[in-house]
Amino acid sequence: MTSGLESIEAILAASLPFTDLSADERRFCAGQIQIVYVSRRQQWFDMTAHEPALYLIATGAIELISQEQKLLARLEAQQSFGFQRLLTGQESSVRVKVIEDSLLYLIPQSVFDRLRQSSRQFDQFYNQQLSERVRVGERSQQKSAGLSARLSSLMSTPVITAEDQMSVQAVATLMSDNRISGMPVVDGGGEMVGIITDRDLRRRVVAEGRSLQTPLNQVMTRQVRTLPPQSARLEAQLLMTEWGVHHLPVVEDRKVVGMITSSDLLRQVHWDPAHFIKSINRSDSLEALRQQMDRLPKLIRNLDQPASGFTSRLITAVYDAVTRRLLILAQQQFGPAPLRWCWLSFGSQARREMGLNSDQDNGLVFEREPNGAEAEYFERLSTWVCDGLAVCGQRLCDGEIMASNSKWRLSLNQWQGQFANWLENPEPKAVMHCAIFFDMRPIEGELQLASQLHQQVVEQAKVSERFLALLAQQAASRQPPLGLFRRWVLDSDGQQHKGIDIKHRALAIVNDIARIYALSGGCEAIETELRLKAAMERGQLTRVDALNLADCLSLLRKLKYEHHCRQLAEGSDYTNLIEPKALSQLSRHQLKQALKVLAEAQDSVKFKFARQF
The missing domain is CATH 2.60.120.10 (Jelly Rolls)
Structure with a gap:
């Protein structure tokens, strides 16, 4: 024994x-x-x-x-x-x-x-x-799952390619023989250098009367959108819709390993997000847009096995399209813009993590300060667009951080001065604004204006130690909803509803932490996942810590999404308060573990950035 x-x-x-x-x-x-x-x-x-x-x-x-x-x-x-x-x-x-x-x-x-x-x-x-x-x-x-299926399982292989020195006649014959409408173009080493499609041949060869012996490298499209094979179907569909392309090479280590076409994607699921966005782009009035957007909650809820992160990206892509369409309709109503401008999104829309209850955070940047008539034009336009977004389901911002507020319609120089003031003279309000304004993405207009602004902000923030310290203190001040003996700390919405505030007490902490690492490291990424990945690659976060935070983000988004779907099914208003008893035992256990990870990450951020102040 x-x-x-x-x-x-x-x-x-x-x-x-x-x-x-x-x-x-x-x-x-x-x-x-x-x-x-x-x-x-x-x-x-x-x-x-x-x-x-x-x-x-x-x-x-x-x-x-x-x-x-x-x-x-x-x-x-x-x-x-x-x-x-x-x-x-x-x-x-x-x-x-x-x-x-x-x-x-x-x-x-x-x-x-x-x-x-x-x-x-x-x-x-x-x-x-x-x-x-x-x-x-x-x-x-x-x-x-439909929208989250990997491109490796959808792409066509092997890929028929053309060498960049081939004649257009030889390429046209190759495409005809294989019954394809486009193919990647590779150099002598097999690396992709462009793409050729039926449309390229019509526009750049037939329409321009070029010789059939013209080398392919003179007529191919050189700037090609690509994705790696591990990307999701939804990412491909959003990219193809946003850029208006019908052929998407799948590339790994600069070699083409597959090809995705719009027809491939249309065959995969019952509801096609690209078709829905195209219907938005064809809407000729605010009422037509509203009717389309009334369908969105039900369509989102009925997605086949949705992944919460992809669902957030999808909702964001839809509202990006709505914003662009409203801006077009507004210019049809008020006339063309009198100077160069760019519509900015802030906060969750900029991070591409909108939910069914997201509100507006937006602004305008101009090439120069508008005069009286120009300012009046943009006041009418921005008010009409913001009101239109509210009609289409994106709530007005309670804090009035919207382009309809003249405080957030500024020239490039004025925006640069505003950010410089926040960074050089950090006060609690400036740090609070960081959670919104420092997550910035252009939607429509002269995108270069937004790019110039964002690049300067990132460069200045990297060396603003006091600002980063206050940012770290704010991030650490958000208490995860877990108290002594691992008991839940519940918040109230003032209407006798209590629950875990999944947005402000959990998701916001992950976003705060990722933002600090991005700003301190000079990273221009906006999306939280990309910021965490960049922090890991720069050595700011260990691989384990970065993956733990990414898993926390995924879990929290999933719980929030499922909560909103339950509220949608019940016909109740959307809130971010989740009652613990509404979660399964497994979800409660995972949530407690995630909150523990967040608390440890907060301590680490505070130690790294705030200890000297």
């Missing part, structure tokens, strides 16, 4: 996270273990046939398979599974496939709970494993 326990203890001592336990704890655990032998011939191991337990593989190997028959993990000796059920209280939908004769140690829930209480490292290990396992499962589902 003693020999048997000693062999079990030896395996525990070599297996994470049991290595972090004391010898006495491992001895206690070994005495409580039940040993189960499973044969490869039985193929599947049924966890539900046993009481809830942690399964440690002593010898052998198993695979974890999702409901969609996707491989989630392959586990071997000294690895464990079954902890999801112990941590959340929910039955796991994962199936266990036996790929080698295996000896399993079953550790009862009571022992597992005792070890978690006695060892912080043991507890952290399995909570991190749970987050990773759930994340892998979600990614597995998203790969086959």
Whole structure:
């Protein structure tokens, strides 16, 4: 008996996270273990046939398979599974496939709970494993979901390409023989240097009367929009719609690995976002726009297995299109603009993370200060557009941060002076404005005006240590809604509704942290995911910390989106207050873990940027 326990203890001592336990704890655990032998011939191991337990593989190997028959993990000796059920209280939908004769140690829930209480490292290990396992499962589902399907699963391969020295006649023959309307153009080394389409041949060869022997490099399109194969279908569709292209090369390491066409995308899902945006672009009145936008909430809710991050991008793309269309209609009504201008989006729209209840944050930048008549023109135009956005579902800003407010219709020099003042003389109000104005993206007009403004702001912010310190203090002052003993801290909306403020007490913290790293590192990215990635690449964040924050962002967006879909189904007003009891046990557990990550990230930001002030 003693020999048997000693062999079990030896395996525990070599297996994470049991290595972090004391010898006495491992001895206690070994005495409580039940040993189960499973044969490869039985193929599947049924966890539900046993009481809830942690399964440690002593010898052998198993695979974890999702409901969609996707491989989630392959586990071997000294690895464990079954902890999801112990941590959340929910039955796991994962199936266990036996790929080698295996000896399993079953550790009862009571022992597992005792070890978690006695060892912080043991507890952290399995909570991190749970987050990773759930994340892998979600990614597995998203790969086959309509809008989040990866381009690698949709693109046409192998790709027919043309060399840049070929004649247009040879290329036209190649396209005709293969029944394609466009192809990438590559150089002698196989790297893509352009694209040629039927439209290029009509416009640049036939219409201009060029010789059929004209080299391809004289008529091809050189500025080509591309995406990598791991990009989502939605990203391709939004890019193609925004730039009006019908062929999208899929590129990896500067080599074309696939091709996506608009026809490919149209065949994939029941609702086509590109078609919806095109209908917006064809709307000839505010009323027509309103009728289109009345359909948006239901269409969003009925998306096939939507991913929350992609849904936010989709909603943003729709409102970008609405804004552009309203600006066109406004100029048809009030006449052409008397000077160069650019419409700016701020806040969540700039970050491409709008929800169904997002309000407006926008402004105008001019090439120079307008005179009286010009100022009156833009007052009429911006008021009409902002009111039109409200009619189409994007609420007016309570703080009046809108182009309809003359405070936010400024020349480039005036905007530059305003930002310089905020950076050089940081006050609480200036720091508060940072959460809105420092996330800036052009929507329509002379985009170069916005680019000049943003570049200067990024350059100045990078060296404004006091401003960054106050920014860090503000980020740290937002308290995640988790109090003593991991109890929820609930907020009220003043109407007897209480819940977790998922926007201001959670999502805003991730955005604050990403913004600080972006501004301090001179990063021009606006989207929170890109800012976190850039911070990791610059060494400001470790890979683990960056991925943890990205996972937090994904989870929080998902919970917010699901909450709004429930409210939509109930016919109630949108709020950002989520009642904990409305969440599943697994979601509550994940949310607590995410809030813990945010609190640690806040401490890190405060230490790095605010300790000297």
